[in-house]
Amino acid sequence: MKRTIKVANLSRVEGEGALELIIRDGRVARANFSIFESPRFFEAFLRGRRGAEAPDLTARICGICPVAYQMSAVHALEAILALTIPEPLRALRRLLYCGEWLESHALHVYFLHAPDFLGYPSGLAMAQDYPEMVKDGLALKKVGNEIVALLGGREIHPINVRVGGFYRTPTAKELQALVPKLEKALELAQQTGRWVAGFTFPDITYDYELVALHHPQAYPLCEGRLVSSRGLDIAVSEFEDIFEEEHVRHSNALQGRRKSGGAYLVGPLARFVLNYDRLHPLSRQAAREAGLTPACRNPFQSIIVRSVEMVYACEEALRIIQNYQRPERPYVAAFWRAGQGSAITEAPRGILYHRYTVDDQGVIQDARIVPPTSQNQKTIEADLCRVAEQHLHLDDVHLTHILEQAIRNYDPCISCATHCLRLRVVRQ
């Protein structure tokens, strides 16, 4: 017997994609998560551009997480130049990244994901019944954007990031103006955690291989080793020894996998589980109050993890601002030399890998970019099979709904992944 469910254009995801689920004789035969976003060929046109242009150019891969692209780009290029970036500039980069996490997570929690749990088509529709919650979400998002706008010049495609540091560093007074806003945001983020912890979660867990950065002192943003829940512990420069991307027919985005074949999961859940003990006290408390522990393996609870990370972003931003002393120089001068360098930073959706080869003039000869959504595609497909198996008794409308929700657990960024979503379920 054949059963077919189609969702032509998946909504509340960043970009365009589709899903096809084939059910044959009451069993899930296959799930194809396909990304039909048009290819934009970044790795190709980066060849022949100056390394110094990479942060501005690669930011345009994604309007939701441009800071992530800029951070991975500058760290990879600085690895070639063996530049040591002084602590105050590194702290400012973390602060910028905290702004992006806050902005991106607030958008996802309130506008893209919470409507699924409460049965609304959008955050704006949800605002009719939950006006205060949606206003809180907008307030959180705004504070995140204000951090990015102050440090980066503007929220989308910031202009202030360069290899070696920044073009201009903020004054202590400019940063102090963010403090009362961040204190308010911290409260709102804590409140968000309590709110989403009360949602009803499908009882689905799976022993994923979780992959994230891990740093000796801090919850990971820009630095650390790459670790996994199955004991992987490598330098980021070894990424391509362990992981690869596969080009499958049904998608314009390459799919990440372990070279040994397995799917893995990157993103907030992986970061949280692997770095729980690096959280600041209030974010750890927020997790405890929400009943979230490092044992969590339920992808639907990623909405709680995002709330906890919003608390962390506020705490970390406040800490950085309180310790801030304006550096003497906004950047360390870069003297180009030939070489290859790579870096991984933690985009809101998970690890983002960049690798560049430049010549002695600093002109890019080769570039490789592996965004988080590409890496999660295989896991998303596997999740869809598992979720569908458990919900085959549902009619097509409800089955489709829960499958879409399962995709949104990953906050997939399709614009990034093609550098996805149309849902189609075929029951045979």
Next chain:
Amino acid sequence: MGKRLKVAVWKFASCDGCQLSLLDLEDHLLALADHLDIAYFLEASSAVTPGPYDLSLVEGSITTPADAKRIKRVRQLSKLVVAIGACATAGGIQALRNFADIKEYIPVVYAHPEYIKTLDQSTPIAQHIKVDLELPGCPINKYQLLEAVKALLHGRRPRPASESVCTTCKRQGIICVLVAEGVPCLGPVTETGCGALCPAYHRGCYGCFGPKENPNTSALAACFRRLGVAEADIIRLFRTFNAGAEAFRQESLAHEKNH
């Protein structure tokens, strides 16, 4: 206040940033939503109301055969079409392919070129359909978007800003990075709209709002040459997010001949 405008937001090849600008209007979003019937906005809502639409905001450039057909349908369904952002108005960063051979591009990224359906040019929306208004920028200025939507809501023509980044810079009292520090800056030939951000942060404008009206790009390029900027770097300067905009395209091609 007139009737609620029925609005659709469409995405073509892009980074999603310009449509995100709509959601980034945090303080105005809920008020705006009272006056707009957001009938099609996949990034924000799974509720879809079929057309026709009073207003279509179109993000992204045309890069595939399917999209070249889809944009025609958008025009048929829409009373007004506003192209938002550098991808929609100039082809975006992906228009760098227009200066290269796409057949050489595909294998750099994809193992199976035969799976990929793409056009050899990335083109702006106005090259395919009649566009009623263009908002430049990579990304657009969200307040220019708000102003445009408000104007259309009230049935008046939006006020276009047409002057160079230089004018904004002078008005804000920012020291000229080109004159004072010899930093190459596209401010003299670039449409304003960003608030002269780059000079305010001590760097040269990189032209993300595209060419202003009647830009004297060759005079500026000559100035860059006097500063010691190599021909290859002059090409790179004009060839970024608005590489496909006619004035920037022509200027970059002129230097290719010298290069």
